[in-house]
Amino acid sequence: MNNKVWYPYSQMQLNESRYKVVHAEKEYITLDNGKQLIDGVSSWWAAIHGYNHPELNEALSEQANKFAHIMLGGLTHKPAEDFAEKLVQITPKGLNHVFFSDSGSVAVEVGLKMAIQYWSNKGEKAKCKFVSLKKAYHGDTFKAMEVGDDSDYQNSYNHILNKGFYTSIPKGGFNCSKDELMEALRELGSILKAHSDEIAGFIVEPIMQGAGGFQIYSPEYLTEAKKMCSDFNVLFIADEVATGFGRTGKLFACEHASITPDILILGKALTAGYIGHAATLSTDIVYDAFLGSTYEEAFMHGPTFMGNPLACAVGLKSYEIFEREDYLNKIKHIETHFKVAFSDYQHKDIHQIRICGCMLVIEVVDEDCVNGFKDYAVEKGLWLRPFGKYIYATPPYIISKEGLEFIISGLLEWFEKKQL
Secondary structure, three states, X not given: OOOOOOOOOOOHHHOOOOOOEEEEEEOEEEEOOOOEEEEOOHHHHOOOOOEOOXXXXXXXXXXXXXXXXXXXXXOOOHHHHXXXXXXXXXXXXXXXXXXXXXXXXXXXXXXXXXXXXXXHHOOOOOOOEEEEEOOOOOOOOHHHHHOOOOHHHHHHHOOOXXXXXXXXXXXXXXXXXXXXXXXXXXXXXXXXXXXXXXXXXXXXXXXXXXXOOOOEOOHHHHHHHHHHHHHOOOEEEEEEOOOOOOOOOOOOHHHHHOOOOOEEEEOHHHHOOOOOOEEEEEEHHHHHOOOOOOOOOOOOOOOOOOOOHHHHHHHHHHHHHHHHOOHHHHHHHHHHHHHHHHOOOOXXXXXXXXXXXXXXXXXXXXXXXXXXXXXXXXXXXXXXXXXXXXXXXXXXXXXOHHHHHHHHHHHHHHXXXXXX
């Protein structure tokens, strides 16, 4: 084997097929053989404007001509200050402080460290564990793995991970029954009641779980869970790395439940797929616990590339485009197209179809049902990359009606062929 690049989530000895990209424009990826693919997954949910966007290119170039990077240790700069101000303006009210980092996983680590030190600074050092949802995925760094419940990503490390507590989402999806809601809340309540003296926070992917299986659940659960966390002195942490910036149909998924988390984590679409960057926001209550006369109380964390000016310039321009072009309305139309095509669709190989905002997932009954799908999709002219029992589509918000219909027809054709 002569691989110089060690690829993610790959058994390198299997020499999986990989397609070399030479150009990308709007929703299209061009391969080295000249074939064009419609990107149905936005490069892991990040490229919400598609590719090669002229305004984002210009923002990047203009900032690069001034300075590409400045450390935030002892220095500051306008792009970071302006971007932080914008994030405070658009996120749920009360999140007034922004800590930048360079990836979603690191932003999760930052949020968890904040929660632990928050309680430590208040004299409650025993509060250092977390509650998370079953099937949660929060990233691949160590503390992020500890609050995750997706064993496929963690099997090699389970023997050294200091796991916390796990609780179920309500059954029944977005509009669950009262009984389903109460059952899930009782489970969470029993954990908080028994262990609140050692729990620092409850971390969730609001409304929609990502790599753990694209499960969708009730906003009312989040509303009530936030109240319970307040009652039991537990911080509520919302990981919106995947859901933030419109993916569920709201700008932030927390808005479905009208809640402000104590800590909010953003990534992926934050910088439109141009530069890896992330942000961890906190309320005044959390932030104020780090203020004092000594550095012992300060938050001693500082990624080299935090607040990178290129990333901040692109992030600012990205949201400007998002708002100006009314992306939430575009997302609503995408969701409607998905629902018209799939809400009543049934197939012997399909267990369940779930749709939320600009996300469609087809959960099949067995992993064998997706064997060969990736190569089929490429031959068809699509980039859709299933994993496990899930075929999912999270296209760029700028996708044309024709491009969206092409994704839908490609998915339907796959299952129709298997029907024969």
